Every structure is written in structure tokens, then in C-alpha cells.
Amino acid sequence: METIKAILFDLDNTLMDRDRTFRSFAAQFVSHFLGHLEPDQQLEIMEDIIVRDADGYRDKDGFFRELSEVLPWREAVSAAEIRAFYDLNYSAHGALMKHAAESLDYLREGGYVLGLLTNGKSDIQHGKIDLLGLRGHFKSIVISGEAGISKPDPAIYRLALDRLGYGPDETLFIGDHPVNDIWGAGRAGMKGIWLRRNHSWDDKLDVKPWKTIDELNELRSIL
Numbered sequence: 558m559e560t561i562k563a564i565l566f567d568l569d570n571t572l573m574d575r576d577r578t579f580r581s582f583a584a585q586f587v588s589h590f591l592g593h594l595e596p597d598q599q600l601e602i603m604e605d606i607i608v609r610d611a612d613g614y615r616d617k618d619g620f621f622r623e624l625s626e627v628l629p630w631r632e633a634v635s636a637a638e639i640r641a642f643y644d645l646n647y648s649a650h651g652a653l654m655k656h657a658a659e660s661l662d663y664l665r666e667g668g669y670v671l672g673l674l675t676n677g678k679s680d681i682q683h684g685k686i687d688l689l690g691l692r693g694h695f696k697s698i699v700i701s702g703e704a705g706i707s708k709p710d711p712a713i714y715r716l717a718l719d720r721l722g723y724g725p726d727e728t729l730f731i732g733d734h735p736v737n738d739i740w741g742a743g744r745a746g747m748k749g750i751w752l753r754r755n756h757s758w759d760d761k762l763d764v765k766p767w768k769t770i771d772e773l774n775e776l777r778s779i780l
Contacts, residue, residue: 561780563723564664565714565742566695567732568675570754572661573685574654575613581650583607586642593631602628612755617643648684656774661694663777674717674730676701676708676737697721708734709741718745729767731776740764750779 569575580603587603594602610620621636621643628634664671673695675682679702686692697720701707704716718725725746732738732749735758739749743764751758751766752773758766768779 561669561727561729561748563670563672563721563728564780565672565674565717565721565728565730565747567730567734567738568673568682568685569613569677570654570733571731571738571752572654572657572673572691573689574652576755577652578647578650578685579610579613580607581652582643582647583610585646585650589642590630590634591628594629598629644678644681648681648688651685651688653689654773656772658690660773660776661691664780665694667780669780670721670723671695672697672699672717672721674699674708674713678702708737709744711741711745714742714745714747718747729780735759735762739766750776 566572583603583606586606587599591599591602606624609615609623617640618636621639624639625634625636661671671694673686673691677700679700682700682702686698692698697717699713699717699720701713704713706713706716708714714725714730718728721728728747730738730742730747730749731752732742733752733754733756735751735756739751740762742749748767749764750768750770753769753771770776770779
């Protein structure tokens with residue numbers, strides 16, 4: 558595309574396969590805290606934790622507090638202890654999304670300037686980025702926990718554009734979340750490519766995806 562010079566990516570469930578990542582973490586969590594249960598009980602609880610997590614869009618403090626109250630601990634575990642275990646271990650489970658590495662290489666070789674814009678805690682998101690070897694692909698990385706603002710606040714997209722050095726009409730946003738990635742970026746003036754994952758599209762949104770894909774390697778036929 559002649560007019561597009563830069564591309565902003567979301568991280569979770571766009572470049573990082575959050576489904577695989579959280580499932581792997583949940584297995585470690587259950588083994589560590591609930592190893593006294595029978596294997597079939599552990600599996601059932603792991604699946605329940607995954608459902609309660611709601612693809613990461615739960616407030617973490619509320620999520621950890623809920624787990625502390627409902628899980629069948631051998632001895633009581635507090636929300637603060639769960640938070641500490643999460644902060645220490647979660648990032649190590651990071652798994653790349655299928656076709657992520659070759660797609661980023663393809664775009665950089667094509668002359669596009671790449672940036673990353675993600676919601677989340679600074680240390681957790683930086684840990685994922687480094688574990689997955691993604692940092693070198695990006696001219697700029699904006700994390701909501703550092704910026705003090707989160708998607709879909711228009712200010713965070715403007716910040717990401719300023720750091721990239723390109724205007725919204727020159728920049729594409731690629732992400733999986735209809736509101737945080739496509740609607741929010743669209744309201745900031747960017748076209749969006751929606752990677753369909755776990756969120757269905759809300760037809761009430763007044764911004765639509767420019768393109769929709771199911772796998773990242775489909776970018777080759779678009780860009």
C-alpha cells in the first residue's frame with residue numbers, strides 16, 4: 558500500500574497467543590497450589606480458571622480475590638499471594654501466535670515501520686515481549702501501565718503515533734479486540750485489520766475493520 562508507512566500491533570492474542578499462554582500458566586498454578594487434588598479434579602479446576610479469566614479482560618485484583626475465595630485450597634491462599642505467583646511466573650509461559658515471526662519479518666522487509674501498543678502492567682508486558690524475542694521488531698513500544706492511559710482512550714493511540722513519527726492516515730492498527738484495537742484506533746483516524754480470535758464483532762460499533770483476517774500470514778495478500 559502506497560499511503561501506509563507504519564503499522565501498530567496489539568500484543569495479547571495478536572502477536573502473543575494468549576490462549577496457549579494462560580492455559581500453560583493455569584496448569585502450573587493448579588499443580589503448585591492444588592496438587593493435593595485428583596488429576597481429573599485439577600483439570601476441571603484449570604478449565605474453570607480459564608473461563609473465569611475471561612480472556613484476560615477481568616480486573617486482576619477482582620479475579621485473584623475470587624480465586625482465593627472459591628478454589629478448594631489445602632490451606633487458604635490470599636489474593637495477594639496469587640498476584641505474587643502470577644507476577645513471578647506468568648510471563649515465562651508466553652507463546653508466539655502462529656505466523657507472528659515471519660509476518661513481522663515480511664513487513665519490516667517491505668519497509669513498514671512497526672510499533673506495539675498494549676494494555677497491561679509494565680513488567681508483565683515487557684517480560685512477554687522479551688521472552689518472545691519481539692522487541693527488536695519495533696521502533697516504539699507503548700504499554701498502558703507506563704503511559705497511565707489505556708486503550709480505547711484516544712490519548713494512548715496519539716502517544717503511539719507520536720512515538721512512531723507517523724500520522725493516523727499513514728498507520729494501520731492490527732489487533733484482535735473489536736473495541737480496544739479496531740474501534741479505538743479507528744476513532745483515532747487509523748484503519749484497522751481485525752484478527753478474529755475470541756471476540757465477536759459488535760455491529761453497533763460505528764467503526765468497522767478495514768480488513769478482517771483469521772491468521773497473520775494473510776497480511777501478505779493485503780500489504
